[in-house]
Amino acid sequence: MTMKEPEFETFQASLLRWFNASARDLPWRRNPSPYAVWISEIMLQQTQVKTVLPYFLRWMKRFPDVEVLSRATSEEILKHWEGMGYYSRAESIRRTALELAANHCGALPRSYAELLKLPGIGPYTAGAIMSFAFNEPCPVLDVNVERVLVRVFNIEGRVKEASVHKLLVEKALRLIPEGNSGRFNQAMMELGATVCSAQKPQCPECPVRRHCESLRLGVVDRRPEPGKPKRTTPLQVAIGVLAHDGGILIQKRPPTGLMAGLWEFPGGKVEPGETPEDALEREFLEELELGVHAAGKIATIRHSYTSFKVTLHAFDCRLRDGGRRDPVLHSAVEARWVEPGALDEYAFPSANRKLINLLKKGDRQTKP
DSSP states (O other): OOOOOTHOOOOOEHHHHHHHHOOOHHHHHHSSOOOHHHHHHHHTTTHHHHHHHHHHHHHHHHHHHHHHHHOHHHHHHHHHHHHHHTTTHHHHHHHHHHHHHHHSTTSSOOOHHHHHHHOOOOHHHHHHHEEEEEEEOOOOOOHHHHHHHHHHHHHOOOOHHHHHHHHHHHHHHSSTTTTOHHHHHHHHHHHHHHHHSSSSGGGOOOOTGGGOOOHHHHHHGGSSSSOOOOEEEEEEEEEEEEEEEEEEEEEEOOOOOOOOOOOOEEEEEEOOOHHHHHHHHHHHHHHHOOOOOEEEEEEEEEOSSSEEEEEEEEEEEEEOSSSOOOOOOOOOEEEEEEEEGGGGSOOHHHHHHHHHHHHHTTOSSOOO
8 A cells, every 4th residue: 555645744754763863974964055965966976975975075175165166177177086987077067167156156056947057967966956955845866765765655667767757756746844855855865875775675674664565565676677787898998108208198088078188098999800919009100190019018907887898908118219209199189298206197087097006006917
């Protein structure tokens, strides 16, 4: 039997009582300013809380408000984002900061519709800001809240289906207690993250278990219905650490596309029939017009992205005798020769950063 209207208040009271006693101490909850909520919610997209925590604290120390953030360079913002992935989020934050500083007196608007006009802010983030920072009755449906709602009301179908999503929004909005949207929505998220988990939910510890229709029917493990499995593409990539006259060559990716604006070691995909060494030499010629040869394997690094599983073959490189020394750019937007100790000043993709850490430790598969 689905929860009846009079039970909603009992559900709300039970959940909030549990949250007041069990909530994790998260820095963005201590002072839920619009700015802190915005930054934390963008960081938490596709990223676990334990990963975000040190990034958020470092970010807020360096960029405590919109005014400071709006004066920062893209390079500095990317450097503070390095390692979290989905780098377009950082660029959206920068663009929004500029928009807020120019047209909103440096403050996030207290309007759901106006928030949606800002770069990188969609319905979820706008709802979170309105609820957590302004205590407006907006539903906030992340994967954890979706899972709680699906189980409590025993909703069939995949959560990404339009009809299911519409129903979830209606249920979420109906459950929000008057005048306490922020605290209640945080409690729903906390319940899904810590108790009503995707795997091995802790139903005996759930503060609202008496209201859960899926638990009553014994189908908790079948809710939500699984979505389509994500496909990942394996990629073989060869990159080169080219040293010359005390510097190492790095290049900057274009401002749009995958990992936009980040620095990297030159290289590219290994084509069918190629060895990693062949691919490395071809890429240097095609992209930089530099003739190089692979002088020794540094490491094989494996790293998973959302859609790719990359095997990165990293080599020491040497310029070929008689060839040019200055790169001609065909893909990258900038190239620099930097001292090895200065590599930490640049923002790199995670797999490249792993390579830099190996270089710093002198940990190589073979010596050049």
